[in-house]
Amino acid sequence: MTSSKPGDDARTEIIHDVDYPLDVPNSSGPGSRPGTADSATTAFPAAGRTDNTQFAEPGGYDTSTPLPFGEQPATIAPSRRDEISRRGTTDFGLFILRLVVGALLAMRGLQKLFGLFGGPGIDGFAQTLTDSGFEQARILAITGGALELVAGIMLIVGLATPIAAAGLFALVGVGIAIRLTSSDPLPLLGDTTRGLETSVLYAAALLALLFAGPGRWSADRRWRWSHRPRFSGVIWLLLAVIVAGVLWYLLNGTNPLVSTTDSAPVTAG
Template sequence: MSSSDSDYFRPSEAQSTAAYDSPYDTNDTTVLARPNMDEDKPAVDTHRWHVGADLGLLVLRVVLGALFLAHGLQKVFGIMGGPGIEGFAAALTELGFQQATLLSWVTGVSELGAGVLLILGLFTPAAASAVVGVMISAIWVRVDIDLFVGGVELETIYLAAGFALLFTGAGHFSLDRKSPWFRRAPAFGFLFLILALGLAAVSLFVLR
């Protein structure tokens, strides 16, 4: 075989370089990265404004807050035909509660505070948990299975509204919109739900 024939079977410099640069070269330990198909996708803002939902939460929050504020004014100051602290304490005593005066103050002030905070959309998980706790206690002591919806239809609506705000948050039309509990409403809602259940249990099974 002539030298020219042997050169024919000898790989050229370009071929040698191409073979070395092959992605299948066993000496190349570089892992070929999979292209990220999501790089060009815009980030989704899970807390962006939604006019319909935010407006609905505003109406729900303000109406519930105004009603609870009115109930608190009735209990604490006795206005709008309310019983006042003494009258409410007497009603609690008839229902079997101990420390009725203290409990009437706690309930009245809780309703006042929850009402104001709900209207403002401030510390919404705490305000909504106050609604839930008070309504659980009210339903427990007033329910009558012989009546339609146990005779606690209004209390059940209050409870449902408070429960909804506990997990949805106040919406963007609120002072909470830049708070951690707005961005993580379900997590904070769950924590404050436990608090509401605990306080309701204390009032029903410890003070009664």
């Protein structure tokens, strides 16, 4: 409000009597009345708006752009399914385990098939199966030796690792059963001769590969079972046990838990 006395040129009195309200516009929420102090809000008017009676000139704060420290999205975009997180030296350790176990079992297959490395050959292995009570011993000798050789190489390469590990586990299990049912069963730890500890170590290593996967250093690196096996290990283990049990029951018929001197053969049909 500006006032002056007409005719008085020597003195001009300017009085600024502007009653400014609060720095913020009133809210129109329920229960609030315009002009009251309890109806104030902290909202800023949008830039360029002049329809607010509290602001006589255009301007204000631009609310169209969010603040950098405002509310952020609560979700995180999922990573690609084919991405494999770093696992330190786990893949290298699995590679060493595959290499050693696969190479040794492949060499055992060469012993059975061709008599290499001081092995018995097909005839000697077939005779061992015959003495253990197996029928069709020669066919079993060729099949077992070929499976041990091929599955051992597959284990080294890391190709179809659950299948290779399950097949080798079945062969090792049959070998343990043969030693347990022989006339002179081997103990777990022998005093002067080798016991069953080597076969048990083979079985444990194959089970570890079956449930841990071959790792990224393998031909199976693009498959889920190479780094995150779930049900594949259980499925192939059950299949291996069932096949080995059926073959033992049909072609041998003895109780694999006790020796032949303590248990009579069980008829297969």
